[in-house]
Amino acid sequence: MSNPDRFHTIVxxxxxxxxxxxxxxxxxxxxxxxxxxxxxxxxxxxRFSRITFTVDVESxxxxxxxxxxxKLINVVEIQELPPEECVSRELMxxxxxxxxxxxxxxxxxxxDWRAYVLAxxxxxxxxxxSARTARLDEFEECxxxxxxxxxxxxxxxxxxALD
Amino acid sequence: xxNNQQMCGGEALVKALERAGVEVMFGLPGGAIxxxxxxxxxxxxxHILVRHEQGAGHMAEGYAHATGRPxxxxxxxxxxxxxxxxxxxDAFLDSxxxxxxxxxxxxxxxxxxxxxxxxxxxxxxxVTKHNFLVTEAQDIPRTIRAAFHIATxxxxxxxxxxxxxxxxxxxxxxxxxxWYEATDADMDLPGYHPITQGDPELIxxxxxxxxxxxxxxxxxxxxxxxxxxxEALLQLAEMVQIPVVTTLMARGAFPDSHDLCLGMPGMHGNxxxxxxxQKSDLLISLGARFDDRVTGKLDxxxxxxxxxHVDIDPAELGKVRRVDIGIQGDCRLVIEDLTTAMRExxxxxxxxxxxxxxxxxxxxxxxxxxxxxxxxxxxxxxPQYVLEELRDNNPADTIVTSGVGQHQMYASQYWxxxxxxxxxxxxxxxxxxxxxxxxxxxxxxxxxxxVWAVDGDGCFQMTAQELVTASVEDIPIKVxxxxxxxxxxxxxxxxxxxxxxxxxxxxxxxxxxxVKWSEAMGCVGIRVESPExxxxxxxxxxxxxxxxxxxxxxxxxxxxxFPMVPAGKSNSELVVDPSQQGLEP
Numbered sequence: 001m002s003n004p005d006r007f008h009t010i011v012x013x014x015x016x017x018x019x020x021x022x023x024x025x026x027x028x029x030x031x032x033x034x035x036x037x038x039x040x041x042x043x044x045x046x047r048f049s050r051i052t053f054t055v056d057v058e059s060x061x062x063x064x065x066x067x068x069x070x071k072l073i074n075v076v077e078i079q080e081l082p083p084e085e086c087v088s089r090e091l092m093x094x095x096x097x098x099x100x101x102x103x104x105x106x107x108x109x110x111x112d113w114r115a116y117v118l119a120x121x122x123x124x125x126x127x128x129x130s131a132r133t134a135r136l137d138e139f140e141e142c143x144x145x146x147x148x149x150x151x152x153x154x155x156x157x158x159x160x161a162l163d
Numbered sequence: 164x165x166n167n168q169q170m171c172g173g174e175a176l177v178k179a180l181e182r183a184g185v186e187v188m189f190g191l192p193g194g195a196i197x198x199x200x201x202x203x204x205x206x207x208x209x210h211i212l213v214r215h216e217q218g219a220g221h222m223a224e225g226y227a228h229a230t231g232r233p234x235x236x237x238x239x240x241x242x243x244x245x246x247x248x249x250x251x252x253d254a255f256l257d258s259x260x261x262x263x264x265x266x267x268x269x270x271x272x273x274x275x276x277x278x279x280x281x282x283x284x285x286x287x288x289x290v291t292k293h294n295f296l297v298t299e300a301q302d303i304p305r306t307i308r309a310a311f312h313i314a315t316x317x318x319x320x321x322x323x324x325x326x327x328x329x330x331x332x333x334x335x336x337x338x339x340x341x342w343y344e345a346t347d348a349d350m351d352l353p354g355y356h357p358i359t360q361g362d363p364e365l366i367x368x369x370x371x372x373x374x375x376x377x378x379x380x381x382x383x384x385x386x387x388x389x390x391x392x393x394e395a396l397l398q399l400a401e402m403v404q405i406p407v408v409t410t411l412m413a414r415g416a417f418p419d420s421h422d423l424c425l426g427m428p429g430m431h432g433n434x435x436x437x438x439x440x441q442k443s444d445l446l447i448s449l450g451a452r453f454d455d456r457v458t459g460k461l462d463x464x465x466x467x468x469x470x471x472h473v474d475i476d477p478a479e480l481g482k483v484r485r486v487d488i489g490i491q492g493d494c495r496l497v498i499e500d501l502t503t504a505m506r507e508x509x510x511x512x513x514x515x516x517x518x519x520x521x522x523x524x525x526x527x528x529x530x531x532x533x534x535x536x537x538x539x540x541x542x543x544x545x546p547q548y549v550l551e552e553l554r555d556n557n558p559a560d561t562i563v564t565s566g567v568g569q570h571q572m573y574a575s576q577y578w579x580x581x582x583x584x585x586x587x588x589x590x591x592x593x594x595x596x597x598x599x600x601x602x603x604x605x606x607x608x609x610x611x612x613x614v615w616a617v618d619g620d621g622c623f624q625m626t627a628q629e630l631v632t633a634s635v636e637d638i639p640i641k642v643x644x645x646x647x648x649x650x651x652x653x654x655x656x657x658x659x660x661x662x663x664x665x666x667x668x669x670x671x672x673x674x675x676x677x678v679k680w681s682e683a684m685g686c687v688g689i690r691v692e693s694p695e696x697x698x699x700x701x702x703x704x705x706x707x708x709x710x711x712x713x714x715x716x717x718x719x720x721x722x723x724x725f726p727m728v729p730a731g732k733s734n735s736e737l738v739v740d741p742s743q744q745g746l747e748p
Contacts, residue, residue, distance in 0.1 A: 015354065019296070023288060029291060047353075067478035073293040073313060076354040 007036055007054040008062055009086055011078040011157045012069060016042055020074045024051055025106050027068050033057050037133070037155035039089070048076060052157045054133075088158035091130045092139070093118070094101045097147030098125040106146050113139050124149055165717065172338040173198040173331035177700060179307035182344065183262075185235050187211065187226065187607055189219035191618030192237025194279055196266030198332040211636050217242045218600040218629040220250020224259045225604025227585040229562055229612075231391065233260040233314050233745055235603060238271035239391070240266045246326075251321045252290035256591025258389055262289075262615045263667030264312045269329035270298055270337070276687040283325045292320030300330040300340035303350035312350060317357030318476040319389055319565065347705035357475065361500055363494035369447075369471045369488050370504035371703055374513055376445035376469075377519045382428070382457075385412030385590070386450015386474060392495035393583040396449065399502045402511055406524060408436040412590045415580035425524070427456040430728045431572040434531035434739055437726065438748065439524055440465050441734050448472045450494040453483035454591070464731025473497045527748060533576055534723070534740050538694065543719035546570060546645045548666050549697055549723065550577035553615065553643055556701045558583060561613045562605045564623030566598040572724045574617040592600060596625030603633050603641040613705070614639070620646040620677075627680065633711045634685025641704050642686075647720040648672045655723045660730075681713035687716045 014020045022039060028035050055062065067069040069075055098106050098120070106125065110117060115129040129139055133156050138161075140151070170178075176199055180188070185208040203210055213219040223234025234254075238247055244265045254261045268277040297306050303326075310322040329335040343349075359581045373379060387396055393416050400407050400423050407417045408428040417424050428436040440446060446468045451457070458464040458529045461483065469487040472480050480489035481534040490497055512539060522724050535547040550573050563578055564587040565571040571588055580586050587605055588595040602616035623644050633640055653669040681688030687707050691700045691714060704712040725740040740747075 019284065020287075022285070026288060064482060067482075071476070071478055073352060073355050140505070 003069070007056050009053065009081040009083070009088060009156070010053045010066065010069075011079040011158060012051045012053070013043065013074055014051055015074040015076065016047055017074060020049070021051065023072050023074060024069060027065055027072070028053070028055065031065065033059065033061070033065065039155040039157045052155070054156055066142040080161070081160060084092040084156045085161050086087075087161050088156045089130055090096060090130060090133050090136055090156040091128065091154040092136050092145060092151065093126065093128050094140075095124050095126045096143050097123065097149055099123060102146055109142055113142070115139070121147050164292055166343050166679040167344045170340060170342050171198075171331065171333040172303050172340055173333065174202045175300065175303045175340055175342055176307065176326065176331060177202040178342065179304045179345070180235065181207055182304075183307060183311045184232070185664070188237050189213055189222040189226075189604065190237035191216055191219060191239070193243055193266065194383075195240035195268055195328045196264070196326070197236065197239075197263070198328065198338070199237065199266070199326070199705065201239045209376070210237075211603075211632065211638075213558035213600075213632050214628040215626070216246035217249055217596070218603075218632065220247045220261075220263070221253070221594070221626070222265075222602035222604035222607070222629070223252050224250060224257075224260050224597075225564060225601030226260050226608040227254075227261055227589055227604075228601070229584055229605035230608035231584070232608070233262055233311060236261065236263040238263070238265055239279065240268055240283065241281050243369065244281055244283040244518060246422055248287060248412060249592075251323065253589050253592040253597065254321040255292065255529055257289050257589065258319050258385060259321065260314040261321040262307075262314050262324045263321060265325050267296070267325045267327045269335070270327040271329070273327065281739055283323070283355045287323050291323050292318075294323040296325045296327075297330065298327070300338050301342065304343055304345040305329070305351070305553075308345040309350040309352060311320055311345070313352070313355065315357075343652070356660070358477075358491050359496055360477065361473065361497035362488045363500065363554070365488055365490045365553045366497065366500045366504050369490065370501060370508055372445060372469065372471060372488060373403060373405070373447060373505065373528055373673065374508055377515060377517060378443050379403075379447060379517075380425075380439050380443045381405050381447040382410075382446045382451050383407060383416055383439060383447045384410045384449065384451025385416075386494045387413055387416040388583055389495035390450065390475070390496075392498050394452070395495050395498040395502065397421075397506070399498050402502060402505055403514055404511060404517070405447070406439060406521075408432070408440060409453070409580075410457055410590075411575055412586065413451070414575055414578075414586040415583045419579045420581050420582040425528075427575055429454075429575065430459070430726050430730075431617050431726065433526040433533055433576070433745075434726055434737060435524060437728070437734050437737050442523075446469065448474075449498065450474060452479050458483065459728045459734040460732055463735060465734075473625075475623035489568065493644050526663065530746060530748065531743055533737060534742055536742065538719060544692065544694060545717055546573050546695070546716070546718045546722055547577055547720065548645070548694060549643065549645060549716045550617070552697045553617070553701060554578050557613060557699055557705070561615055562587065562602075562609060563615050563617060564588065564598045564602040564605060565617045566619055567593045567595045568619045568621065569647075569722075569724050570617050570619040570622075570645040574643070595622045598622060599626050599633075599640070599642060600629045602642070603629055603638050606638050606640050616642045618642055618644050619651060620644060620648060621650045624670075624675070625679070628684050630684040630711055631683065631714070638711070640711050641707050642711065643711055644677060644715045645718050646677065646714075646715050647718045647722070649720045651720065658723065659727075677713060677715040686711040686713050690717070691715065692717045
């Protein structure tokens, strides 16, 4: 599997209207490009939303998709963020099995990784963890031996790196 | 109509269409759009009642091609909306300005599988420039203004507006609205800013590249017509004395009878147009998009040519072929600026000597004209002969529409197009059945012009019902039906590329009886079987102006369209007419 931190990130500012996500994602679907990750939320200006995609495709076909995205009436701005020029983060919520035998080991792991405990009972602990996508993958592997009950990731968001 | 007047959404919709300058629309009413059809009775807009919604779409396209104004379609929800998908896609691929209003089930019923409900905006998303689902009556005027603005500016295209019944139905309180004259400020299109003016630095660089090119060709496409640039193109071509090829979408954009015109390039282009592009050292592409039917196998296309590409759509620049200079802008404005730039660097006199290039080209023209073998006595008519006679027995400003297939290629090859907006066909989508409704739309837009639909028998059977519309609405078009009893172009491919194994291409020689069918639809029907009958039949058809005329020409099914670049082959492997094969260029 390719390193997810190497995927292209496309950040689009779109009008905050019904159907816009379908128009945008349709351009990828039509060409058979899989969207690896997707995050959508309104910006600080409520008229607009930001859609952040990561796509694992060659640059040339991607350039054509970006040009087509630009033609969508509801798309206001597009930024292509190469991996080395952006800061990206993703959030994971995960519930892990934590019986009395393994609880201490799990708590150590949580401390080491600087994850947060959101809730717990005698059998389970719910955590949140935010980092680069590849770090999420690694953390997930560390949790797996304890028993992952449920796990959900947000898809990544990104901003241009500071100079 | 004063602002702040209370009215129903249906009235507001019709009023907004009138305000957008709509004089005619093509449509067919049904349940969901019913409330909008009531105010149409009192409207200044002429409504043409079609027999099938696909016909309405192609009529709107024909109207738009002929007049330059957006074609307008109004149909109901569900099956009516799905029936206009083909013309929407056709208009999308050929950049035809069009606004299509569809009825929709009441807003609250959307998503419930209501009667005649379909997800119209979802279905048409990929075949329109943009579409709208209007949810409030108050939004109608601004949405209609935005729809026309988007359809007609930048790269033109179809825009669909889906209107739920409750916001136009006077019995529903949700239809109440306060009228306002929508302005540009009301449109709220923060992501839509088409650029029309070309970059002056790139234009200067292009001028210098043109000045020094030894074997340049002006490769002009439908964008010339969309930007009303035919006059500007003529000035540029004459100043720089560079030959012009006109693509299938640009026939008539530069006069065929002009010394510099090489005619149509591409899969069925003439030898000189195809070969001049192949051997060129500079292609100046104006409003064309390097379609696969023009380039042939891309790797082998114009291998020595640098590329200057002018297009209003930046996504076209470099999409297919790498460009040396790509200029985003309106063709007319860029051509005018380019002409000025050429003049500033010395105009005609500063051009490098292209005497050798010109004599090479005229050598090809002499050696490889379009040819066909005339039929012997008792043999079937040759379709090319029919087109020659049509051309010679009609005024030069006759509007010619065509369907898709062999007859389309013969029409493009053998008609002499000397005026812009006289050739209307389905290029990108290749929609069989386009010609008759497109001819009706063109005739509605240009009632004083003669309009001939050149059609094939396969195409005719797809949309012939619109001849009823033409009869009833008093739209006297003329149809030249080239009947060879086959799906001729498919037959040609099977003959050439499938070892003459003919699969499902034979229609019938006896059925239907086209003369009787035409008469049943209120037209005059004429059957022509031999060469000497051709010209008299055309003359007779031209004398009838109170109803449509269908002239059925029984043509030779064995005739193939040449030249031809076989699919997947390079343009250097052009197959010429059998009589010219073996000639050295």
